[in-house]
Amino acid sequence: MEEVWDAQTLLAAYEVMRRLRLDRFAGVVSAGKEARIYRAIDRQGRSYAVKIYLTATAEFRKSIWKYLLGDPRFSGIDTSNTKKLFFAWARKEYRNLLRMYEAGVRVPKPYLVYKNIVVMEFIGKDGLRAPLLREIARELSREEAVMLAKEALKQYELIYCCARLVHADYSEYNLMYLDGRLYVIDVAQAVSLDHPNSSLFLHHDLENIHRFFSRQLKIELPEVEELERWVTSCQRKCRREKEARLP
Ligand SMILES: Nc1ncnc2c1ncn2[C@@H]1O[C@H](COP(=O)(O)OP(=O)(O)OP(=O)(O)O)[C@@H](O)[C@H]1O
Ligand SMILES: [Mg+2]
Incomplete structure (x- = not known):
């Protein structure tokens, strides 16, 4: 030890x-x-x-x-x-x-x-950790990058709308990539939506995603404000709501 x-x-x-x-x-x-x-x-x-x-x-x-x-x-x-x-x-x-x-x-x-x-x-x-999104950025094809941008936003939507949390450190450094999928890690600092700074943290998180995908990977994305409106409009159905409707 x-x-x-x-x-x-x-x-x-x-x-x-x-x-x-x-x-x-x-x-x-x-x-x-x-x-x-x-x-x-x-x-x-x-x-x-x-x-x-x-x-x-x-x-x-x-x-x-x-x-x-x-x-x-x-x-x-x-x-x-x-x-x-x-x-x-x-x-x-x-x-x-x-x-x-x-x-x-x-x-x-x-x-x-x-x-x-x-x-x-x-x-x-095989005992080796998966790479961070940051670490594979250069190897991604355009199609993969577009797919992962959508995936990163979809995971954020789930965090916000279904877990009712804001990650507060969401970026290519805290997303791991395994078999074509993203895993969200490092969530200690995530706060609930009623936290006084949650909107600020949300804005910062979406800025990170926007910067990484649009500036670094040159993927076309709506502006941060629009992403924010989209995430917070919560149009997706969450698991629990879905389950609640089952007989
Ligand atoms: N569940 C996991 N499985 C495999 N590797 C992991 C897992 N969670 C974290 N890691 C690896 O450990 C690193 C640090 O994890 P995490 O970000 O949670 O800790 P941290 O103390 O906040 O570190 P940092 O300050 O580097 O962000 C990650 O970048 C990742 O490489
Ligand atoms: Mg980390």
Whole structure:
């Protein structure tokens, strides 16, 4: 185990392994500023992505206020306690993942949250993570790029209209590409629509998508304002509504 794991994280990881019957950790997938993502394998050889929040940088502390404190689901959190902050952040990521997953958004299936650890479906093949949209941008044909632009917007529509959330960090860096499909990742900062900054975050997310597809990949897209009107008009039927109408 790596030296960056404190004793509590180590114990928490053992508990996660016990609960999910994981056999072993099989290396680091990504080492970000706050979190590390590991691949873990269960006794049947299935892969999982295990995201562990490890270090609260000053930047992180400063930036998460606007996502955590404005979210009515997380009011009353003691933000002076680093451990508790991470537990809340991990729980927020898990709950956002679950809410999106249940609404039919293509996100990694969430399995478990425990303390500062979130376990979800591993997006990849043969033990290797899938590339980010950013990483395959140059290899895309025009047809593929058009298809993925529609796909990125459709996933956003599902997030907004069906999960009733705003991602708040939606870009080519947080979309993974596997078998012609996009997976939405990194959802801890997503907020509900009643968050005071949700319209601002929405605008920024759609700007990112617009910039990537229209400026970088030269795909013709309506203006950001029009995309915004389209997303927020919520013309699509959501899963739950559909299911509710079934006998
Ligand atoms: N479910 C998953 N399956 C496989 N790989 C994943 C999964 N989730 C994330 N990754 C990989 O780990 C990287 C970091 O994940 P994520 O964006 O959730 O974490 P982060 O701490 O916010 O990192 P960053 O600061 O780099 O955005 C992703 O870019 C992706 O390459
Ligand atoms: Mg990310």
